[in-house]
Amino acid sequence: MTNNSHANELMLDAATELGKPVYVAINRGTSMKSLDKGGQVEEITFDGSGTINGIEFTEQGSYFALIKPEGSIHSHGSVTIMTVEGESAAYTYQTLGMIRRDGKLVELGCAFVSTTSNGKLASLDKAVLVLRTEIDQQVGIGKTWGWEWKR
Numbered sequence: 001m002t003n004n005s006h007a008n009e010l011m012l013d014a015a016t017e018l019g020k021p022v023y024v025a026i027n028r029g030t031s032m033k034s035l036d037k038g039g040q041v042e043e044i045t046f047d048g049s050g051t052i053n054g055i056e057f058t059e060q061g062s063y064f065a066l067i068k069p070e071g072s073i074h075s076h077g078s079v080t081i082m083t084v085e086g087e088s089a090a091y092t093y094q095t096l097g098m099i100r101r102d103g104k105l106v107e108l109g110c111a112f113v114s115t116t117s118n119g120k121l122a123s124l125d126k127a128v129l130v131l132r133t134e135i136d137q138q139v140g141i142g143k144t145w146g147w148e149w150k151r
Contacts, residue, residue, distance in 0.1 A: 023129055023146030025050030025059060040067050055120050057081040073097045089115035089124050093131060105135040
């Protein structure tokens, strides 16, 4: 199901004027499973890589997507990131999205980060990120940008 409302597209585009993102990741879906016969709830897993505060990482995550009758998509999931040095952080997130006219799924949401790291990732403990994700459903690749909500 899709929701191609031009008004919704404009709101999603306007919501990205938050400055330079601190988190950028590119992911590829690794599995997708429908959890109900109607295809309204899906479980998706993915892996990818990116940077957070200039620190390179790899990540793995999973989420549940609820496809609403009017076409909006509500997702919630968790992600673990790992640096080359072995530091790790995790975040949980929720997003609300829609499918644009070009076929990409665009989602906006927030993430809550936690880590026990005493190194480069230590400043991320208890961080809140504002998220924007674009997923090209044809090839299964997504890109996520995150801006830190300053405390």
